[in-house]
Amino acid sequence: MLELLQQNGPLVFLTAAGVAFLFMLLRSKKARRTAPKDTVLIYGLDRGMAAPSTSPFPLKLETFCRMAGIPYMVNHGGIMSSKGKSPWMEYNGRAVADSQFCIEHLRAERGDLDPDAGLSPLQIAQARAFRELTEENLYWTMCYELFIRRVDQLNKALCFRGLKGLKLWLITRVLLPYVLRLEMWGHGIGRHSDAEIWSIAVKDLQALSDFLGEKKYFLGDEPRGVDCALFGMLCQILYHMPGSRHDMHVREYLPNIVAYVDRMKRRFWPDWNERCKGDNYCPDEYQLYPPRRSNGYHP
Numbered sequence: 001m002l003e004l005l006q007q008n009g010p011l012v013f014l015t016a017a018g019v020a021f022l023f024m025l026l027r028s029k030k031a032r033r034t035a036p037k038d039t040v041l042i043y044g045l046d047r048g049m050a051a052p053s054t055s056p057f058p059l060k061l062e063t064f065c066r067m068a069g070i071p072y073m074v075n076h077g078g079i080m081s082s083k084g085k086s087p088w089m090e091y092n093g094r095a096v097a098d099s100q101f102c103i104e105h106l107r108a109e110r111g112d113l114d115p116d117a118g119l120s121p122l123q124i125a126q127a128r129a130f131r132e133l134t135e136e137n138l139y140w141t142m143c144y145e146l147f148i149r150r151v152d153q154l155n156k157a158l159c160f161r162g163l164k165g166l167k168l169w170l171i172t173r174v175l176l177p178y179v180l181r182l183e184m185w186g187h188g189i190g191r192h193s194d195a196e197i198w199s200i201a202v203k204d205l206q207a208l209s210d211f212l213g214e215k216k217y218f219l220g221d222e223p224r225g226v227d228c229a230l231f232g233m234l235c236q237i238l239y240h241m242p243g244s245r246h247d248m249h250v251r252e253y254l255p256n257i258v259a260y261v262d263r264m265k266r267r268f269w270p271d272w273n274e275r276c277k278g279d280n281y282c283p284d285e286y287q288l289y290p291p292r293r294s295n296g297y298h299p
Contacts, residue, residue, distance in 0.1 A: 032075065035090060035091075036288075041089060042089050044078075045058055045078050049276060051239040052276060056135075058099070060232035061087050061228075063231055074289075075285060081098075083097045091105065127225065131229045134233050138233065141198070144180075145241065147177050205250060212256055212257065231261060234260075235265075
């Protein structure tokens with residue numbers, strides 16, 4: 001990796017600068033607001049064409065708020081955190097970056113609403129292991145599939161507000177693929193062959209399917225925090241990666257995952273169509289989402 005950076009240092013710098021510039025183009029020009037007391041303000045990316053977020057991580061955090069019954073609002077302006085990541089949140093005046101750190105902070109602040117209350121140490125360990133498998137391993141196989149192997153489909157999955165022509169081509173065909181190659185190389189998965197990366201994806205998906213089995217949710221009859229992470233990731237496969245190897249494999253060989261995603265979607269996202277940028281899309285920036293009722297989420 002060091003050799004790669006030494007050989008391409010100027011290009012890496014220019015690429016990073018270009019991505020930062022394009023993020024500035026995509027960011028909302030609206031002034032930031034302050035959320036009411038005890039209300040989460042999520043700073044995420046834009047709504048997706050077929051799922052409520054173009055990234056699994058904002059969708060994970062938003063689903064957690066719905067599951068836990070914590071009121072929240074969303075800013076879709078693509079404003080990055082102090083760590084350069086999305087999503088992040090503000091809660092009662094405190095900024096917290098990284099979706100998992102956000103969730104852990106909310107658990108600490110609102111323990112009375114923690115959906116993981118009552119889990120055994122074994123269940124907590126299982127949830128952590130499968131969340132890490134999904135977010136730190138399977139995720140990178142998806143990045144390879146979408147940003148490298150099927151880059152021609154990228155603009156169909158992601159929303160690039162106000163970009164077209166040369167700017168759109170630059171971000172989807174040059175900048176993002178190059179940056180993702182560097183990130184995957186640093187992670188380690190980018191050093192593998194296409195066949196090896198796909199083998200990792202298949203085994204990860206099979207492990208998720210095998211553990212889920214015939215259960216309604218990942219740890220049993222009731223949804224838990226880990227379901228937010230898995231749902232956010234699997235939604236990207238089933239809704240934003242149509243025709244990809246991931247999508248076709250899950251639909252053909254892992255029907256329990258398809259049913260699981262649909263179950264989570266029906267329970268926590270009855271307003272799914274209004275939150276996706278299709279014909280029924282309703283803008284919702286800074287809309288207050290109230291707590292759910294006991295039998296599911298009702299916006």
